[in-house]
Amino acid sequence: MARTNPHYDTLAAGYLFPEIARRARAFAAAHPGVKLHRLGIGDTTEPLPPTVIAGLHAGVDRLASVATYTGYGDYEGDPPIREAIARHYRRRGVEIGLDEIFVSDGAKPDSGNIQSVFAPDSVVAVQDPAYPVYVDTNVIAGRGGAFDPAAQQYRGLVYLPCTADNGFFPDLPAAPVDLVYLCSPNNPTGAVATREQLARFVAFARARRAVIVFDAAYSAFIRDPELPRSIFEIEGARECAIEIHSFSKTAGFTGVRLGWTVVPRDLTLEDGEPGKVNRLWRRRQSTFFNGPSNVVQAGGVAALSDAGLAECQVVIDHYLENARLIRAGLRSMGLVCHGGENAPYVWLETPGRMPSWAFFDRLLEEAHVISTPGSGFGPGGEGYMRLSAFGHRADIEAAVASIRDGLRG
Amino acid sequence: MARTNPHYDTLAAGYLFPEIARRARAFAAAHPGVKLHRLGIGDTTEPLPPTVIAGLHAGVDRLASVATYTGYGDYEGDPPIREAIARHYRRRGVEIGLDEIFVSDGAKPDSGNIQSVFAPDSVVAVQDPAYPVYVDTNVIAGRGGAFDPAAQQYRGLVYLPCTADNGFFPDLPAAPVDLVYLCSPNNPTGAVATREQLARFVAFARARRAVIVFDAAYSAFIRDPELPRSIFEIEGARECAIEIHSFSKTAGFTGVRLGWTVVPRDLTLEDGEPGKVNRLWRRRQSTFFNGPSNVVQAGGVAALSDAGLAECQVVIDHYLENARLIRAGLRSMGLVCHGGENAPYVWLETPGRMPSWAFFDRLLEEAHVISTPGSGFGPGGEGYMRLSAFGHRADIEAAVASIRDGLRG
Numbered sequence: 001m002a003r004t005n006p007h008y009d010t011l012a013a014g015y016l017f018p019e020i021a022r023r024a025r026a027f028a029a030a031h032p033g034v035k036l037h038r039l040g041i042g043d044t045t046e047p048l049p050p051t052v053i054a055g056l057h058a059g060v061d062r063l064a065s066v067a068t069y070t071g072y073g074d075y076e077g078d079p080p081i082r083e084a085i086a087r088h089y090r091r092r093g094v095e096i097g098l099d100e101i102f103v104s105d106g107a108k109p110d111s112g113n114i115q116s117v118f119a120p121d122s123v124v125a126v127q128d129p130a131y132p133v134y135v136d137t138n139v140i141a142g143r144g145g146a147f148d149p150a151a152q153q154y155r156g157l158v159y160l161p162c163t164a165d166n167g168f169f170p171d172l173p174a175a176p177v178d179l180v181y182l183c184s185p186n187n188p189t190g191a192v193a194t195r196e197q198l199a200r201f202v203a204f205a206r207a208r209r210a211v212i213v214f215d216a217a218y219s220a221f222i223r224d225p226e227l228p229r230s231i232f233e234i235e236g237a238r239e240c241a242i243e244i245h246s247f248s249k250t251a252g253f254t255g256v257r258l259g260w261t262v263v264p265r266d267l268t269l270e271d272g273e274p275g276k277v278n279r280l281w282r283r284r285q286s287t288f289f290n291g292p293s294n295v296v297q298a299g300g301v302a303a304l305s306d307a308g309l310a311e312c313q314v315v316i317d318h319y320l321e322n323a324r325l326i327r328a329g330l331r332s333m334g335l336v337c338h339g340g341e342n343a344p345y346v347w348l349e350t351p352g353r354m355p356s357w358a359f360f361d362r363l364l365e366e367a368h369v370i371s372t373p374g375s376g377f378g379p380g381g382e383g384y385m386r387l388s389a390f391g392h393r394a395d396i397e398a399a400v401a402s403i404r405d406g407l408r409g
Numbered sequence: 410m411a412r413t414n415p416h417y418d419t420l421a422a423g424y425l426f427p428e429i430a431r432r433a434r435a436f437a438a439a440h441p442g443v444k445l446h447r448l449g450i451g452d453t454t455e456p457l458p459p460t461v462i463a464g465l466h467a468g469v470d471r472l473a474s475v476a477t478y479t480g481y482g483d484y485e486g487d488p489p490i491r492e493a494i495a496r497h498y499r500r501r502g503v504e505i506g507l508d509e510i511f512v513s514d515g516a517k518p519d520s521g522n523i524q525s526v527f528a529p530d531s532v533v534a535v536q537d538p539a540y541p542v543y544v545d546t547n548v549i550a551g552r553g554g555a556f557d558p559a560a561q562q563y564r565g566l567v568y569l570p571c572t573a574d575n576g577f578f579p580d581l582p583a584a585p586v587d588l589v590y591l592c593s594p595n596n597p598t599g600a601v602a603t604r605e606q607l608a609r610f611v612a613f614a615r616a617r618r619a620v621i622v623f624d625a626a627y628s629a630f631i632r633d634p635e636l637p638r639s640i641f642e643i644e645g646a647r648e649c650a651i652e653i654h655s656f657s658k659t660a661g662f663t664g665v666r667l668g669w670t671v672v673p674r675d676l677t678l679e680d681g682e683p684g685k686v687n688r689l690w691r692r693r694q695s696t697f698f699n700g701p702s703n704v705v706q707a708g709g710v711a712a713l714s715d716a717g718l719a720e721c722q723v724v725i726d727h728y729l730e731n732a733r734l735i736r737a738g739l740r741s742m743g744l745v746c747h748g749g750e751n752a753p754y755v756w757l758e759t760p761g762r763m764p765s766w767a768f769f770d771r772l773l774e775e776a777h778v779i780s781t782p783g784s785g786f787g788p789g790g791e792g793y794m795r796l797s798a799f800g801h802r803a804d805i806e807a808a809v810a811s812i813r814d815g816l817r818g
Contacts, residue, residue, distance in 0.1 A: 001618040002587040003528040003680045008689050043480035053473045056704060060465040063457045063665065066801070071452035071663035105514050105666070105702070112697035116549065119412040136696045140525065178411040211411040254480035255703035256472065257514070271412045280417050286427075287545045288521035293514070293702050294664035295465060392475070 007140050010154075012147045016132060016376035017041055023360070024370050037399035039326070039387040040370040042187065042344065044252045046318060046392075048299075049311030052251060055302025059295040073294055075286040077103025077260070081297045084304040085245075085260055094232045100262050100278060102285055103292050103300075107217045107246035107259040112137040113288070114213055114242060114261065115179070117280040122178040125158035127170055129188055129374060129381030131215070134181040152379040161380050162189060168338060168347070169197045172204045180205065182231075183215040185222060188377045188386035189347040190323075190339015192227050198234045205240035209270050211277070212237075217246035217259070220316055222342040238264040242277070249344065249390075251303035251312045258292055258300045319344050322396040323389035329400035330387075333407070337387075346387040347374070353383040360385065367406035369399050416549050419563075421556045425541055425785035426450055432769070433779050446808035448735070448796040449779040451596065451753065453661045455727060455801075457708075458720030461660060464711020468704040482703055484695040486512025486669070490706045493713040494654075494669055503641045509671050509687060511694055512701050512709075516626045516655035516668040521546040522697070523622055523651060523670065524588070526689040531587040534567035536579055538597055538783055538790030540624070543590040561788040570789050571598060577747060577756070578606045581613050589614065591640075592624040594631060597786045597795035598756040599732075599748015601636050607643045614649035618679050620686070621646075626655035626668070629725055631751040647673040651686070658753065658799075660712035660721050667701055667709045728753050731805040732798035738809035739796075742816070746796075755796040756783070762792035769794065776815035778808050 020040055028036060048056075062068040076082065082101045089096045104110050111133045115124070124138045135157065138144060145156025153159055158177050160170030168191035173180065182201065184193035205212050212231065219229040231237045243262045247253035265275040273279075292300075302308045323340035330337050330348060340346035348371075350359040356373030363369045363385070372388070374381030389396070429449055437445060457465075471477040485491065491510045498505045513519050520542045524533070533547045544566065547553055554565025562568055567586050569579030577600035582589065591610065593602040614621050621640065628638040640646045652671045656662035674684040682688075701709075711717045732749035739746050739757060749755035757780075759768040765782030772778045772794070783793030798805065 001585070002531060002620040002678050004678060004685055004689055005526055005528055008526065008692060011692070041481070045475075045478070045480065047475050047478040048472045050473075053469060056469040056472070057466060060462060060469060060704075063465070063661075064459075064462045066456050069454065069456040069661075071454065071661075071799075072450070073664050106699050108699045109697055117414055117417065119414055120551070122411060133696060140693070140696065142529070176410070209410040252472075252478075252480075255482050255700070257699065257702040269411050269413060276413055280413055283417060283420070284549070287542060287549065288518055290515050290517045290666065291664070293666040293705050295469075295704055295708075296702050299704075390480075 005140070007142045007144070010144055010147055011136060011139055016372070020370065020372060023364065027364050034368055037367070037369045037395065037402050038391065039399050040372050042249070042388045042390055044249065044254045044390055046252060046315045048252050049308070049315065051305060051308040051311050052299050052303045055308070056295060056299035059298025062298070063295070070294060073291045073297070075289060075291050076101065076282065077292055078294070078297055080301050084301045088304050089230060089232070092229055092233060094230055096232065096262055097265065100264050101260055102263065102281060103258070103260045103297065104285070104289065105257040105259065105292050106248060107215065107244050108133055110244045110259055110261040111213070111215060113284065114244070114281070115141055115143070116284050117277060118179055118211070123158060123176060125160055125173050125177040125180045126378070127162050127182065127186070128159040128379060129162065129377030130181065131183060131187045132377065135378070159378065159380065162186070162191070163380065164338065167191060169193050172200060176208065177210055179211050179213060181213045181215065185218040185343035186339070187218065188345055188372065188374060188381060190343035190345040192222060192342045195226070195228050195234065198228055198231055202231070202234050202237050202240060206236055210240065211267070211269070212241040214241050214243045216243055218249055218343055219245070220250040220312070221320060221344055223320065224342055227342060232262070238266040240267065242267065247300055247303060250316070251300070251308070252315060253299070256296055256299060258296050318393070319389045322391060322393065325396055326387050326389060326400055329404060333404055340389065344389040346389065348385040348387055350383050350385060356382055356385060362407065363403065366408055367403040369403055414549070416551045416553070419553055419556055420545060420548055425781070429779065429781060432773065436773050443777055446776070446778045446804065446811050447800065448808050449781050451658070451797045451799055453658065453663045453799055455661060455724045457661050458717065458724065460714060460717040460720050461708050461712045464717070465704060465708040468707025471707070472704070479703060482700045482706070484698060484700050485510065485691065486701055487703070487706055489710050493710045497713050498639065498641070501638055501642060503639055505641065505671055506674065509673050510669055511672065511690060512667070512669045512706065513694070513698065514666040514668065514701050515657060516624065516653050517542055519653045519668055519670040520622070520624060522693065523653070523690070524550055524552070525693050526686060527588055527620070532567060532585060534569055534582050534586040534589045535787070536571050536591065536595070537568040537788060538571065538786030538793070539590065540592060540596045541786065544787070568787065568789065571600070572789065573747065576600060578602050581609060585617065586619055588620050588622060590622045590624065594627040594752035595748070596627065597754055597781065597783060597790060599750070599752035599754040601631060601633070601751045604635070604637050604643065607637055607640055611640070611643050611646050611649060615645055619649065620676070620678070621650040623650050623652045625652055627658055627752055628654070629659040629721070630729060630753055632729065633751055636751060641671070647675040649676065651676065656709055656712060659725070660709070660717070661724060662708070665705055665708060667705050727802070728798045731800060731802065734805055735796055735798060735809055738813060742813055749798060753798045755798065757794040757796055759792050759794060765791055765794060771816065772812065775817055776812040778812055
């Protein structure tokens with residue numbers, strides 16, 4: 001007599017974006033002819049550059065001929081993509097072994113699946129606010145405990161507040177924790193951790209034998225040369241950190257699907273043999289996954305070539321200029337916003353700290369702008385909105401103008 | 410203080426194919442210049458047909474222009490691929506709703522992940538022998554219990570023997586079970602379940618409120634019009650079965666990565682609301698997955714078009730003829746083999762029922778042929794070998810000749 005996994009029943013609500021889509025659809029149905037401006041979901045809008053397109057076509061062509069056709073590749077991605085990723089780290093002075101790189105169909109699956117190799121009763125810490133996948137996948141795995149509706153938190157998780165006071169990077173956990181998820185440049189706040197901030201967490205993790213899961217999906221947006229793009233730029237991180245990365249925002253692969261995770265051989269837990277986490281992640285991936293698409297890998301190799309990187313940076317510059325326009329527009333109205341300088345997200349304080357969903361509705365009704373309520377990323381996001389800089393320039397300008405002209409004071 | 414998931418430690422051994430690769434490498438290193446023949450891993454070798462290649466190229470081209478570029482697609486695959494899959498079922502008289510189809514990056518991930526939506530203490534039954542992913546993923550999820558080295562079985566799983574006596578399709582479970590994994594055409598035995606055999610399991614599952622996970626990844630190899638290609642051809646299956654399917658062997662997508670799972674809305678468990686399994690699988694996929702690659706989906710739509718299907722069938726006919734050659738060659742030597750008529754796998758009885766790994770070594774050393782030991786698929790596979798019909802014609806002929814000439818009596 002089959003029964004369902006009860007941990008799904010403890011999930012507090014549906015995924016954030018379906019609810020946003022529902023409200024937008026309802027507004028559109030009630031106001032036919034009104035054009036909606038989208039600053040909501042962080043989805044790329046600009047076409048892939050020529051070098052990447054050529055790489056993808058070449059990947060397809062290889063499958064058309066008996067001499068070059070290949071079937072199953074390596075579970076962790078074929079050597080050319082892993083070599084390209086290792087070379088990419090080396091540009092920043094970071095040495096990563098090919099057997100430490102696991103290429104996948106994206107940072108989201110890896111962010112969700114990485115918890116599988118850790119003990120079911122692990123204590124998990126997340127930034128608050130945070131990308132919902134860290135929380136939801138641990139709840140499904142049974143680590144969430146009961147949901148406290150008053151606090152809007154799972155009792156079993158440790159929340160690390162990220163506020164204007166701490167620059168949206170958390171203080172060290174006070175309670176013992178086993179796993180800590182950090183994301184920099186941060187989704188949703190757009191904050192970027194400094195070298196010192198990361199070093200503090202690395203020292204903490206080494207001392208407590210905790211593991212940092214570091215989500216670097218947005219690191220290509222960092223322009224400030226002083227800011228670390230990889231946690232492995234920090235001394236000692238190889239002993240305590242896993243890094244997850246993505247081609248989604250770097251190369252416009254949101255729909256193409258490619259990402260990777262680095263699990264250093266030096267990462268050794270109290271209970272395990274040296275390199276055990278690397279071995280278990282390999283086992284996890286080879287059991288549940290069959291490698292990223294060979295066609296997509298060819299596009300990824302092209303994106304990480306010198307020509308590909310240069311072309312992709314032009315696209316990222318476009319999104320960064322969008323972010324600047326959003327920040328400048330909102331500030332000219334007297335609104336307070338954070339982030340958006342080395343990140344594609346602007347973190348807007350709602351006027352008078354009104355609740356996020358209430359301001360979502362105001363932005364929708366008065367300015368016809370779809371945003372993302374900060375509270376959708378955890379209770380620490382209440383009173384904030386995430387505005388996404390992904391979009392065509394004219395659309396971003398129109399959205400900013402619509403806020404300026406439409407939003408009632 | 411982080412610890413690893415202890416369930417990984419109960420996994421009995423590394424994945425089968427790495428061990429095969431290790432022995433093959435060792436032999437090659439010791440015998441330089443000897444050409445090895447591969448009848449081992451079930452990996453496609455023939456190029457993709459023109460219609461599929463054109464579909465993939467079109468998918469790439471759509472990403473090159475601002476007018477047609479798309480980012481994130483639907484978590485469950487975009488409408489065109491789901492419509493193509495629904496149409497594919499309709500050709501066999503089976504109606505599947507678009508909201509019952511979940512497209513993914515392959516049958517292997519879905520086979521591994523589907524257990525996530527069922528209770529952690531579910532009792533799981535597998536065919537013996539079986540594709541190792543069903544067993545290993547449930548062991549990692551904690552449903553395996555301790556491994557019994559004498560029996561070569563996990564004490565927590567229910568093994569359904571598939572033998573020459575029952576035509577390699579199991580009898581009904583004697584003990585209560587919650588989940589039953591069935592694979593037809595079968596990997597590794599090449600046996601195909603009849604309508605009557607499936608109907609017996611469907612009746613059992615409905616009576617006991619068990620769920621059948623039906624792996625139909627090889628159904629395109631069925632040529633006998635009397636044999637069911639989908640479990641949904643069986644009356645009542647919508648109430649008790651989930652079907653997993655793949656483009657890997659159907660369209661040569663082993664490296665391209667595309668598959669799907671059907672979770673009928675009618676599948677309702679004792680403890681749940683109507684359609685709950687469908688809802689939980691949607692939640693699982695939207696939380697851990699971001700949809701299959703848009704480029705790959707374009708290739709999949711092309712593969713399921715009338716022209717694409719006709720071209721793919723030519724490739725499958727090629728593999729089926731390979732299987733016939735393997736069967737004919739081995740039988741001419743007096744060896745006993747099963748399967749390989751509506752499946753790409755030939756299931757060979759070892760001479761004198763010698764242990765599978767011993768015969769693996771003999772085939773390698775005497776005939777220079779890489780095969781797959783049946784025991785790698787569970788204790789019920791002991792004394793058998795899986796021979797794969799995937800290969801170029803000349804290579805298959807050479808392998809058969811090498812067995813005939815090299816194998817000492």
